Amino acid sequence: MKKLLLLLVAVIGLSSCNKDSQEPRPVVPEGEGQPISVSFTGEVEDDSPRALEGTVNGSPAGKLLSFRGKGDVYGWVYVVDKDGEFAKGYKKLKVSEDGRSLSYEGTVPTTRSGGGTIDNATAKVSIYIGLDASGVFTNKGFKSIENVGHASGSSLGDDFAILKSENNALTYVSRSISGKYHEYKASNGKLSFSMAGSLILIRFRNEFQSPSHKVLWRKISGVLIKVADGAPLTRDPAIIDQMRVMNLHIDKIKIAVKDGNTQLTGTNEPSSGFIDNSTRYPNGYFFNLAKTVSIPTNTNRGVNSPFDNRESVIAFYTPISKRVDGRAGELAAFSFRLQNEAHYKEERFEDGLFSMASHRSVTFRSELEEGRVHRALLNITYQHVEGGGKN
Structure with missing residues (x-):
């Protein structure tokens, strides 16, 4: 995407x-x-x-x-x-x-x-x-903001x-x-x-439909052919309970003096609430949301579109806009976890394939701009997985 x-x-x-x-x-x-x-x-x-x-x-x-x-x-x-x-x-x-x-x-x-x-x-x-x-400044992590665009918003x-x-x-x-x-x-x-630093407002688009069906497929000559639909399935909204960040400053920040000027500098000590995930992703961390975000099915929005009247977004702040690892090719990225992921594993395939909820992480190939608000869009979409499905 x-x-x-x-x-x-x-x-x-x-x-x-x-x-x-x-x-x-x-x-x-x-x-x-x-x-x-x-x-x-x-x-x-x-x-x-x-x-x-x-x-x-x-x-x-x-x-x-x-x-x-x-x-x-x-x-x-x-x-x-x-x-x-x-x-x-x-x-x-x-x-x-x-x-x-x-x-x-x-x-x-x-x-x-x-x-x-x-x-x-x-x-x-x-x-x-x-x-x-x-x-010292301690990064407050990912913050759920409800009802953006409405007077009751947080x-x-x-x-x-x-x-x-x-x-x-x-x-x-x-x-x-x-x-x-x-x-x-x-x-x-x-x-x-x-x-x-920079503030990022993360929006979501849920590409799953409701109602949906359990579907039986057969692969013929390498092509999936739909055989039959099962009973209608009312799909609940996707519940996001954890966010993941890579290569952006989440460490504690202090004031330093250099060459006659003051500046903010990282301490290389992660702020509380962030869980190290660097064994899988360099400079990667998990953060469990204090309040989950619910994204209804068939949510069709673009990153640039106006905020819906009661849209929920997730805010993330990084006090230093420059990425932790500024080497060429090193990307800053966001992704998420679904609390009700099992509810998004419903469409089955005869040959052992089944579809499950996946996501497309958003990456920043250039530096974030100091003092600016950025928008990002994450998709909740389909992914075909080999094995593990029950007919």
Whole structure:
């Protein structure tokens, strides 16, 4: 089948489904060094609400991820210069009423050994939202999203993705009246925040028919000839209870400083919930869904078609868009497992063949685009299998 992929526009911030889930947060010690004062205001990207058609969780413009409804969020604030890390802290950022901007004005503890000075000419600030108080992001795995395109649809939840604004120049303002710290502000006024990595929305097409029949076939001169139909069979929807991913980042993520800049980097430690399948597929993992997805028979959709009113999809987030193994020919891929696979093994063949539910995995031959939402389509289809059938 054709490998289907559609790039959509950028996503914004973090889910607003649970206003209190960000509190309480552990207090990060200020450290021994003298703090500096940093102030900035940031805005999420203007076109990001178009990430999904329809509505999700009653949110206008179909925002899977949003600041709306939050008074504040926690994030890591890093200050660096040409010599590396100078200060960092886990801070509470103020969110605007409409959820479109956030700001911070306060101190950040110095971490440089001996409390050394900062190089004003190369001073930069980076902000990351979605990592925990220890500075680590844990991939939340595959998430079922029900009723996409309907007001009762579900959202992704807090800290499902990382929001970032990296390596923004700082301008020295003055020394505080008390003399306890130096004041800085973002040089360009307002910072731009975007989603780190990529979000993939996985859709399904169930090619089985209902009602169907148990079918008797005979192979004549190598060609299957239909002999007779059995009783009508009402086929239940396909129930997906496990997803599989290969060659995309599912590891825990931390912030690293290199060449005077901050960046997200993998720890090579798999996030919780992922089951190693590398004995069969390099960099391959299973993930059992917390909530199954039901795909009715004769579901006919394309990857680019509008979302149905109550369609269910599966979301997957990777915080680093580049594949784990970037060698030529190495593919990123998704596949799935059916919970009711036995129900999809009904059509029998006289010569020992029988048909069973199969799937066509979707592969990404090029890199995912940073900060983008991608669509993928997986088919639940037929496969002829030798032996094992009962007449």
